[in-house]
Amino acid sequence: MAGLAAAFGSGAMTNSIADIEDAGCIFVIGSNTTACHPLIARRIFRAKEKGAKLIVADPRNIQLSRFADVAVQHRLGSDVALLNGMMHLIIRNGWQDKDYIAQRTEDYEALEKLLQSYTPEKVKAITGVDPADLENMTELYATHPPASLLYAMGITQHTTGVDNVKSCCNVAMLCGYVGVHGGGVNPLRGQNNVQGACDMGGLPNVYTGYQPVADAEAREKFSTAWGTELPDSPGLTITDMIPAMLEGKLKGLYVIGENPKLSDPDWNHLNHALKELDFLVVQELFLSETAQVADVVLPAASVAEKDGTFTNSERRCMRIHKAIEPVGNALPDWQIIARLSTAMGYQMDYASPEEIFDEMTALTPKSYAGMTYERLGLDGLQWPCPDGQHPGTPYLHKDQFTRGKGKFHAVEYKDPAELPDKEYPYFLTTGRMFAHFHTGTMTRISPHLDVEQTTGYVTINPQDAGSLDIKEGDVLILSSRRGQMEAPAKISGSVEPGTLFLPIHFGENPTNVLTNAEAFDPLAKIPEFKVSAVNIEKLAS
Amino acid sequence: MQCKLVPSICSYCGTGCGLLFEVIDGKINSTLPMKTHPVNEGKLCIKGWNLHEHINSFMRLKHPLVKTFGRFIKTDWDEALQVTADRFKEIVAKHGPDSVGMLVSAKITNEENYLAQKFARAVIGTNNVDHCARL
Numbered sequence: 001m002a003g004l005a006a007a008f009g010s011g012a013m014t015n016s017i018a019d020i021e022d023a024g025c026i027f028v029i030g031s032n033t034t035a036c037h038p039l040i041a042r043r044i045f046r047a048k049e050k051g052a053k054l055i056v057a058d059p060r061n062i063q064l065s066r067f068a069d070v071a072v073q074h075r076l077g078s079d080v081a082l083l084n085g086m087m088h089l090i091i092r093n094g095w096q097d098k099d100y101i102a103q104r105t106e107d108y109e110a111l112e113k114l115l116q117s118y119t120p121e122k123v124k125a126i127t128g129v130d131p132a133d134l135e136n137m138t139e140l141y142a143t144h145p146p147a148s149l150l151y152a153m154g155i156t157q158h159t160t161g162v163d164n165v166k167s168c169c170n171v172a173m174l175c176g177y178v179g180v181h182g183g184g185v186n187p188l189r190g191q192n193n194v195q196g197a198c199d200m201g202g203l204p205n206v207y208t209g210y211q212p213v214a215d216a217e218a219r220e221k222f223s224t225a226w227g228t229e230l231p232d233s234p235g236l237t238i239t240d241m242i243p244a245m246l247e248g249k250l251k252g253l254y255v256i257g258e259n260p261k262l263s264d265p266d267w268n269h270l271n272h273a274l275k276e277l278d279f280l281v282v283q284e285l286f287l288s289e290t291a292q293v294a295d296v297v298l299p300a301a302s303v304a305e306k307d308g309t310f311t312n313s314e315r316r317c318m319r320i321h322k323a324i325e326p327v328g329n330a331l332p333d334w335q336i337i338a339r340l341s342t343a344m345g346y347q348m349d350y351a352s353p354e355e356i357f358d359e360m361t362a363l364t365p366k367s368y369a370g371m372t373y374e375r376l377g378l379d380g381l382q383w384p385c386p387d388g389q390h391p392g393t394p395y396l397h398k399d400q401f402t403r404g405k406g407k408f409h410a411v412e413y414k415d416p417a418e419l420p421d422k423e424y425p426y427f428l429t430t431g432r433m434f435a436h437f438h439t440g441t442m443t444r445i446s447p448h449l450d451v452e453q454t455t456g457y458v459t460i461n462p463q464d465a466g467s468l469d470i471k472e473g474d475v476l477i478l479s480s481r482r483g484q485m486e487a488p489a490k491i492s493g494s495v496e497p498g499t500l501f502l503p504i505h506f507g508e509n510p511t512n513v514l515t516n517a518e519a520f521d522p523l524a525k526i527p528e529f530k531v532s533a534v535n536i537e538k539l540a541s
Numbered sequence: 542m543q544c545k546l547v548p549s550i551c552s553y554c555g556t557g558c559g560l561l562f563e564v565i566d567g568k569i570n571s572t573l574p575m576k577t578h579p580v581n582e583g584k585l586c587i588k589g590w591n592l593h594e595h596i597n598s599f600m601r602l603k604h605p606l607v608k609t610f611g612r613f614i615k616t617d618w619d620e621a622l623q624v625t626a627d628r629f630k631e632i633v634a635k636h637g638p639d640s641v642g643m644l645v646s647a648k649i650t651n652e653e654n655y656l657a658q659k660f661a662r663a664v665i666g667t668n669n670v671d672h673c674a675r676l
Contacts, residue, residue: 017556017580018579018580036554037554037555037556038556038586038587039556039558039580039581039584039585039586039589040556042584188554188555188556189554189555189647190554190555190647191554191555191647191648192550192551192552192553192554192555192556192557192647192648193552193555193646193647193648193649193650193651193654194555194647194672195555196647196650196651196654197645197646197647197649197654197672198672199651200645200651200654200655200658201654201655201658201670202645202646202654202657202658202670202671202672203670203671203672204668204669204670204671205668207658207662208655208658213662213668222662226659226662226663227663228663229666230662230663230666231638231639231662231666231667231668233668234668235639235642235661235667235668235669235670235671236642236669236671237671238644238671238672241642241644241669241671244642249639249640250640250641250642250669251632251635251636251640251641252628252629252632252640252641252642253641253642253643253644254629254641254642254643254644254660254661255643255644256643256644256645256646256649256653256657257646257647257648257649258644258646258648258672260644278628278632279628279629279632281625284602285595285601285602286598286600286601286602287600287602291602294608295607295608295628296605296606296607296608296621296624296625296628297602297605297606297613298605298621298622298625299601299602299603299604299605300602300649302552302595302596302601303549303550303552303592303596304547304549304562304569304593304596305596306650308650308651308652308653309650309651309652310550310552310557310650310651311557311651312550312555312556312557312580313555313556313557314557314580316557316579316580317651318550318557318559319548319550320548320549320550320650321547321548321549322547323545323547323549323562323564323569324562324564324567324568324569324596325567327601327603328601328602328603328604329603329604329605329617329618330601330602330603331618332653333646333649333650333653333656333657334650334652334653334656336622337653337656337657337660338656339618339622340622340625340626340660341656341660341664343622343623343625343626344626344629344630344664345630346663346664348656350656353650353652353653356652356655356656357651357652359655360651360652360655378548378559378575378577378578379559379577379578379579434586434587437553437554437588442552442553442595443553443588443595445594445595445598445600446591446594446595446598447594448587448590448591448594449587449588449591449594452587
């Protein structure tokens with residue numbers, strides 16, 4: 001989100017999900033939408049029925065590629081070069097929106113200068129994308145307004161994640177597609193309340209509504225509301241917490257509804273770090289891999305067992321209602337936190353989540369202030385919703401960007417932290433498959449989902465399988481500089497020769513034994529899950 | 542027989558599809574798409590249609606657990622929370638508030654995320670709060 005905030009001033013999907021249907025062109029990059037966000041993919045298909053063009057850029061041949069007007073498989077981690085190549089052609093053909101650039105944006109000149117060198121030939125050398133394909137996709141994007149750009153973790157989970165996002169913002173602003181219905185730059189969130197967790201200040205540097213902890217005025221406001229002094233320097237990100245545990249600086253950890261043992265990069269490194277902790281509390285629905293190594297495990301109520309709100313990718317805050325009593329002695333997370341706080345000597349008495357919501361909205365003037373449970377109704381409201389009469393905001397940056405002017409960033413292409421070499425000759429990328437979710441804690445115990453895919457696997461191109469004499473289902477040993485794991489082979493043309501794909505859902509085939517915890521984006525601290533170098537061997541039978 | 546439909550939001554991906562839990566005699570029987578919802582307009586994916594299955598799973602945690610000599614022992618809330626509060630207070634007293642970290646969640650509600658970061662900042666006294674948006 002750091003890239004979006006730098007360019008536009010707001011770290012969220014600029015447009016609405018329903019908006020996608022009205023796009024003239026949809027450009028999907030680094031999102032396996034049909035598998036990961038099926039009901040957003042539905043909007044893409046409906047847009048196509050209405051005549052929209054579809055461009056898909058993904059290192060894998062994904063399902064959506066088959067429906068695209070142009071689909072390219074660019075080399076892993078080469079997104080900046082691909083997008084710079086598109087912008088080079090947009091400017092060469094004069095397709096940029098000159099009035100929009102002049103009136104609504106800044107720092108265009110530096111970008112224009114940088115783009116001169118990104119000729120189709122240079123872009124082909126980096127990305128492997130044919131110049132004719134690059135020209136076709138660029139023409140579709142630039143000449144079918146408004147175009148909506150959709151991306152997901154395929155853009156962000158790189159050492160250059162922030163650069164990738166900035167490049168997406170560049171190309172959209174260049175054509176004047178930000179701040180219009182049906183256009184925009186739209187990150188698709190992987191978890192149902194990621195947007196809400198960020199909005200609520202679940203980040204080391206901000207309170208609710210992105211009010212900085214380092215800002216004296218904001219700190220004073222929260223300090224008064226909460227009746228206590230508050231720390232003024234930003235805290236540690238999850239990526240920084242791991243080394244802090246190893247160095248003995250972080251002694252206690254409170255984990256709510258997360259399974260970092262499976263979701264964090266470099267499993268061995270993290271395992272070791274968790275052992276260094278003096279005290280680990282995990283609050284969860286299930287005895288997840290992380291809960292198993294905790295000192296205290298607190299059983300939490302599920303989504304159906306409590307009231308509250310979630311905020312989706314399109315900034316829509318929506319109510320959930322309690323349907324049943326919690327199982328056993330489980331309690332809603334809000335009650336657990338309030339009781340723990342009281343046990344620690346800081347009294348928290350809330351009769352209901354609504355009371356907490358009202359306290360939060362009073363402290364969050366720009367985005368949530370106009371919301372109440374009653375106003376949310378069944379459809380919810382999209383922030384910004386600053387007052388009680390405000391109808392919510394379907395798309396951002398209408399007449400002005402949140403930060404004033406949209407900012408172009410001249411971004412040079414950089415290689416991923418790890419490229420294949422003699423010792424580790426294969427590219428490895430990771431992701432999700434349609435029936436499972438994240439670390440599998442919820443989907444693998446769901447009978448109708450488990451039956452779709454019961455084990456982990458590694459996807460390998462038929463050409464590579466042939467040259468290594470690998471048959472479907474043969475167990476392969478994958479090794480990287482961090483560790484090794486085993487998985488049965490799935491032979492498929494969905495990956496290019498020289499590239500392997502591993503799904504992240506399966507604890508017994510822990511993908512993140514292989515991925516790199518040392519490689520992360522310097523600003524956003526997002527680890528590079530999407531690119532590592534590995535070697536494969538067939539397990540001797 | 543008592544039957545009701547309770548509106549909710551899917552807790553898998555970030556799309557936020559509106560759904561209805563079909564509750565019969567206090568148990569969730571199925572998940573249905575909400576026809577009028579602006580996000581999904583009466584449709585759900587395979588994960589959404591089966592959302593109730595993880596809620597009803599026999600593998601759900603039902604009691605607080607405290608590890609004693611390497612083994613989890615079932616306990617009640619008062620004891621589990623007292624142990625947790627005492628250990629956190631001890632760590633903060635010895636090593637300062639920044640020796641504690643908190644990982645909040647993209648799976649819990651806004652209200653719960655708000656309280657969790659308030660807990661870290663106001664009760665523990667640290668800004669070491671993060672969640673898995675990076676992962």
